[in-house]
Amino acid sequence: MFRQLALTLRVGIATEPPRSFPTLPALPLEDVGPRLSAQIQRIFGRSLHIRQVDAGSCNGCELEIGGLAGPHYDVERFGIRFVASPRHADCLLVTGPVTLNMAEALRRTWEATPDPKIVIAAGDCSRDGGIFQGSYAVLGGVAAVVPVDAVIPGCPPSPAALIAGLLDALGRRS
Amino acid sequence: MATSLHVLMALGGLTVGLLGFTGWMGDARALDVPWLVPLSGLSLRMDPLGGFFLLLVGATTVPSSIYAIGYARGARRGLGAYALFVLAMAVVPLAANVPTFLLAWELMALASYALVLTDDRDPAAVRAAWIYAVMTHAGFACLLSGMLLMTAWTGSLTFADWRAAATTLSEPARNLVFVLLALGFAGKAGVIPLHVWLPAAHPAAPSHVSALMSGVMIKLGVMGILRVGLEWLGVGPPWWGVVLMLAGTLSALGGVLYAAVEVDLKRLLAFSSIDNIGIILIAVGAGFVFHSTGLETLAIFALAAAFYHILNHAAFKALLFLGAGAVVHGAGTRDLEAMGGLIKRMPWTSAAFLVGALAIAALPPLNGFVSEWLTFQALLQNGRIPRPELNLVFMLALAGLALTGGLAVACFVRAFGIAFLALPRTEAAAGAQEAGPTMRAAMALLVVACATLALTPTLLLPPLGATAARLLGDAAPSSREDLLTIAVSGDFATLSMPVIAAALGLGLVLPFVLLRVGHAPSRIRYYETWNCGRLLQTSRMEYTATAFASPFRRVFDFLYRPERVVEIEAHGESRFFVRRMVYRNPTRSLVEDWLYAPLLGAVRAGTARVRAIQSGSANLYLIYVLAALLVLLVLA
Numbered sequence: 020m021f022r023q024l025a026l027t028l029r030v031g032i033a034t035e036p037p038r039s040f041p042t043l044p045a046l047p048l049e050d051v052g053p054r055l056s057a058q059i060q061r062i063f064g065r066s067l068h069i070r071q072v073d074a075g076s077c078n079g080c081e082l083e084i085g086g087l088a089g090p091h092y093d094v095e096r097f098g099i100r101f102v103a104s105p106r107h108a109d110c111l112l113v114t115g116p117v118t119l120n121m122a123e124a125l126r127r128t129w130e131a132t133p134d135p136k137i138v139i140a141a142g143d144c145s146r147d148g149g150i151f152q153g154s155y156a157v158l159g160g161v162a163a164v165v166p167v168d169a170v171i172p173g174c175p176p177s178p179a180a181l182i183a184g185l186l187d188a189l190g191r192r193s
Numbered sequence: 194m195a196t197s198l199h200v201l202m203a204l205g206g207l208t209v210g211l212l213g214f215t216g217w218m219g220d221a222r223a224l225d226v227p228w229l230v231p232l233s234g235l236s237l238r239m240d241p242l243g244g245f246f247l248l249l250v251g252a253t254t255v256p257s258s259i260y261a262i263g264y265a266r267g268a269r270r271g272l273g274a275y276a277l278f279v280l281a282m283a284v285v286p287l288a289a290n291v292p293t294f295l296l297a298w299e300l301m302a303l304a305s306y307a308l309v310l311t312d313d314r315d316p317a318a319v320r321a322a323w324i325y326a327v328m329t330h331a332g333f334a335c336l337l338s339g340m341l342l343m344t345a346w347t348g349s350l351t352f353a354d355w356r357a358a359a360t361t362l363s364e365p366a367r368n369l370v371f372v373l374l375a376l377g378f379a380g381k382a383g384v385i386p387l388h389v390w391l392p393a394a395h396p397a398a399p400s401h402v403s404a405l406m407s408g409v410m411i412k413l414g415v416m417g418i419l420r421v422g423l424e425w426l427g428v429g430p431p432w433w434g435v436v437l438m439l440a441g442t443l444s445a446l447g448g449v450l451y452a453a454v455e456v457d458l459k460r461l462l463a464f465s466s467i468d469n470i471g472i473i474l475i476a477v478g479a480g481f482v483f484h485s486t487g488l489e490t491l492a493i494f495a496l497a498a499a500f501y502h503i504l505n506h507a508a509f510k511a512l513l514f515l516g517a518g519a520v521v522h523g524a525g526t527r528d529l530e531a532m533g534g535l536i537k538r539m540p541w542t543s544a545a546f547l548v549g550a551l552a553i554a555a556l557p558p559l560n561g562f563v564s565e566w567l568t569f570q571a572l573l574q575n576g577r578i579p580r581p582e583l584n585l586v587f588m589l590a591l592a593g594l595a596l597t598g599g600l601a602v603a604c605f606v607r608a609f610g611i612a613f614l615a616l617p618r619t620e621a622a623a624g625a626q627e628a629g630p631t632m633r634a635a636m637a638l639l640v641v642a643c644a645t646l647a648l649t650p651t652l653l654l655p656p657l658g659a660t661a662a663r664l665l666g667d668a669a670p671s672s673r674e675d676l677l678t679i680a681v682s683g684d685f686a687t688l689s690m691p692v693i694a695a696a697l698g699l700g701l702v703l704p705f706v707l708l709r710v711g712h713a714p715s716r717i718r719y720y721e722t723w724n725c726g727r728l729l730q731t732s733r734m735e736y737t738a739t740a741f742a743s744p745f746r747r748v749f750d751f752l753y754r755p756e757r758v759v760e761i762e763a764h765g766e767s768r769f770f771v772r773r774m775v776y777r778n779p780t781r782s783l784v785e786d787w788l789y790a791p792l793l794g795a796v797r798a799g800t801a802r803v804r805a806i807q808s809g810s811a812n813l814y815l816i817y818v819l820a821a822l823l824v825l826l827v828l829a
Contacts, residue, residue, distance in 0.1 A: 020748045106723050124726030131723045134716070 048092060051182055056097045058189035063109055066098040067189075070108035070132065074125050074164075075157065076115030079175040080142040084112065086178040094182065105132040111165075116144040116157040122164050129165040139188050140167050141181060143174040150174075168192070196262050198272055202279060203258035209283050210251025216244025217656065223289075230292045233350045238289035241660040242424075245500065246286035246416050252642075253408045253507050254279050257401040260515050260635035263628065264401055264522065271311045275402065278304035282405070285413050291340045291350045298336065302329040305410060308402045309394045321393035328390040332380030336417075339373030342366075343425070355425040356666075367426050371433055374421040382414030384474065385444040386784045388467045392451070395466070396459035396527060400518020401635075403459060404511035407466045412503050415473055419496075422481055423664050434481025435586050437474050442593035445471030447784075449597050450749055453604040454742040454780055456529045458517045461608055462510065465553065468597060469506045473499050475590045476568045479575075482583060484665055491574050494681075496661035497654055498567035504653075505560040505646055509552040512639035516546035519628035519636070520612065525621045529608070529738035534617035538625040543613045545636035550605040552643045555598055558694035560646035565598060566688055567650075570681045600745075607741045616732040648690050650679055739778055746780065753780035 059067045071084055087094045088101060102108050105128045140161040143149035148159030161167050171184030216239035227234035281301035288294035310322040344350055347358035383391040395403045422433055448468030455461040476499035483492035519542040521527055536543040552559035575587035617623035680687045724730050746755045758777040764770035
C-alpha cells in the first residue's frame with residue numbers, strides 16, 4: 020500500500036491536456052446508427068446487450084467485433100453493449116464453426132440467456148463451417164446447436180457489415 | 194448430571210439477569226459477609242453500572258447454558274469450572290472493595306483458564322492456556338499494584354471512598370494509578386497490543402464458553418476502565434480519553450484486519466471481538482474526553498453508545514460463537530477451507546449465523562448498525578470541543594471506525610460465503626449434521642435478542658443514559674422524544690430503526706405483491722446456475738478463504754508481511770513431472786514479532802544473568818541470608 024502511495028506521489032499527474040479535433044466528415048455509419056437505435060428501442064425498450072460467444076473461431080471475427088466497441092465505430096452510443104454473462108444478454112453473437120468441445124457450452128449459454136433473445140451467427144464459419152467444413156472436429160455451423168435468427172456473412176465480416184447485419188436481424192423481428 | 198447442571202445454570206442466569214435488571218433500573222442493594230474474605234470481608238453493592246453488567250452476565254449465560262445441554266452432551270469435564278466462571282463473573286461487577294474484587298477477578302481468570310484447557314491433549318490448547326495464564330496474571334499484577342497504591346494513598350479498601358479521596362491526590366499519583374489499572378483491565382479486554390491471548394484462548398475453549406468469554410468476560414475489562422477513569426479517580430485529564438480512543442482505533446483496525454485474513458472460524462471471531470472492543474473503547478474514550486472538557490451531555494451520549502455496543506456485541510458475538518460451535522460440531526472442523534455448502538445441510542445454523550454476521554457487519558436493520566451509528570454521531574459532535582489537537586484525535590477515530598466498518602462487512606461476507614455457500618469442500622462438510630434442538634433454541638433466542646435490540650433503541654437509550662449519568666455523578670437528562678426516532682442534538686441527525694426495518698421489509702415483499710396484483714406475465718423458466726458453460730463443476734474450482742482475503746494481504750502487506758511458501762516435490766527422472774505441490778501463504782503477527790519476541794528475549798537474557806548467583810552451594814546461600822539480615826538491620 021505504502022509503495023503504491025509513494026509511486027503516485029513520485030509520478031504526479033501524467034496525463035496530457037486535451038487537444039481540439041477538427042470536425043469529422045459524416046460517415047455512412049451516422050445514417051445507420053440512428054436506425055439501429057430506433058429498432059432497439061422498438062424491440063427491447065432501450066438497449067441491446069450482446070454476449071459474444073466464440074465457438075471455435077480463428078479470432079478474425081473477434082478482431083472485427085472488437086472494432087465495434089472502439090472509438091471509430093463506437094456502437095455504445097446507439098445503445099449496444101457487450102456484456103460478460105449470458106444472464107445479462109438479449110442477444111448472442113456467435114462466431115466459429117462450433118467445434119465439438121464448444122457445442123455443449125454453446126447450448127448451455129443459449130439456455131442461460133433469458134427470453135426473449137436473438138441469436139446472430141457472425142462469419143462464414145458460423146454459417147456452415149466455412150473453411151473447416153467437413154472436418155471431424157466441427158459440427159459445421161451454429162444452427163446445428165441452437166436456433167439462429169440471422170447470419171452475417173464475411174470472412175471476417177467488417178464492422179460495417181456487422182452493424183448492417185444487426186440492423187437486418189432486428190428489422191426482421193416483429 | 195451434566196444436563197441438570199446446565200438447566201440449573203440457565204435458570205440461575207435468568208435469576209441473575211433479572212436481579213441485574215432491577216439494579217440497572219436503580220434498585221440499590223447491598224450484601225456484606227465480614228468473615229468470608231480476609232482483610233475486609235465480602236462486600237457487594239448494586240449500582241446501575243454493576244446492574245447493567247450483571248444483566249449482561251445473566252442474559253448471556255441463559256442461551257450459552259441451553260446450548261451446552263446439546264453441545265456438551267453430558268460430558269462432565271469442565272462443569273465445575275463453568276459454574277465457577279459464571280459465578281465469578283456475576284460477583285465482579287458488584288464487588289465493593291479491593292479484596293472482594295481481586296478474589297472474584299482471579300477466580301474468573303482461573304476458571305476460564307481451566308475451561309480453555311478443556312481439551313488438554315491438544316498442544317494448541319495447552320499453549321493457548323499458557324499464554325492466557327501469563328497475560329492474565331501480568332494484568333492481575335498491574336491491577337494489584339494499582340489498587341494497593343490507591344489503598345495506601347486513600348487509606349481505604351472500599352471503592353466508594355476512593356472517589357472523594359481521589360481529589361486530594363496529586364496529579365502524577367492519579368495518572369500512575371490510572372495507567373496501572375487501565376493496563377490491567379485493557380489486558381482482559383483484549384486491547385491491542387495486549388490481545389495475544391485472545392485469538393489463542395477463544396478457539397480452544399468449548400463454544401458456549403467462547404460465547405461467554407467473548408460476549409461478557411472481555412467487557413468486564415471495559416467496565417473496569419469505566420470504573421477507574423470515571424468513578425474511582427474522579428474527573429481525569431483529557432489525555433486519558435485520548436489514549437483510550439487511540440488504543441480503541443488501533444484495536445478496531447488491527448482486529449478486523451487480522452479477522453479478514455484468518456481461516457480458522459473461531460479465531461476469526463476472536464479477532465473480530467478485538468475489533469468490537471476497539472469500537473467500544475473509542476466511544477468510551479470519547480466519553481472520557483467530553484467529561485474532562487466539561488461537556489457532560491455529550492459524555493453521557495458517548496457512554497450510552499458504548500453501553501449499547503456492549504449489549505449488541507454480547508448478543509451477536511455469542512450468536513456467532515454458538516453458530517461456529519454448531520459448525521464445528523456438525524462438520525468437524527474449524528478450518529474455513531474445509532467447509533462450504535453447509536447452508537443445505539444446516540439451514541437453521543446458517544440462518545442464525547447469517548443474522549449474526551449481518552448484525553456484526555453493522556448493516557441495517559440489525560442491532561450493530563444502531564450502536565455504530567450512535568458512536569459515529571457521538572464522535573461527530575467533537576466540534577463542540579474548542580481544542581484542535583483533541584479534534585484531530587476524534588477525526589482519526591472517525592476515519593478508523595469508518596474503515597473498520599467497511600472491512601468488517603468484507604470479513605463477514607467472506608466468513609459466511611466460504612463456510613456456508615457453494616459446494617462442500619470436504620467429505621466431512623458434505624455430510625455435516627444440523628445442530629440439535631437445544632442448540633438451535635439457544636441460537637434462536639439470540640436472534641430474537643439481536644432483533645429486539647435493533648428495534649428498541651428509543652426504549653433502551655434513556656436507561657443507558659441514566660446509567661452513564663450516574664457513573665459521571667450527574668443527574669440524568671430526562672428527554673424522551675417520540676418512540677420511533679432518535680434525534681441527536683436537535684436536527685443534527687435522526688434515526689428511526691422501526692421505519693428502516695419496515696421500509697426494508699416492504700422493499701423485499703412489495704415486488705412480489707405487485708407482480709401478483711398486477712398479473713405480470715409469469716413465464717418463469719428454471720435453469721441451472723450459470724457456470725460459464727462448464728460441464729464439470731467441483732469444489733476445487735471455488736474461491737478459497739485464502740484467495741478471497743488476498744487483496745487485503747496485498748494492500749496491507751506491511752502489517753501481515755505474508756510469506757509465500759511453495760514446496761514442489763518433483764519426480765526422480767525429470768523435474769517437469771511434479772509429484773506433489775504444497776502452496777502456503779501464511780501471515781505473521783507484527784505485535785508478536787516486534788513486541789513480544791524482543792521482550793521475552795530480554796527476560797530470558799536477564800534471568801540467565803541472575804542465575805549466576807544461584808550456584809547450588811549451601812555456604813553461598815548462608816552468606817546471602819547473613820547479608821540480607823545485616824542489610825535489614827542497618828535499614829531498620
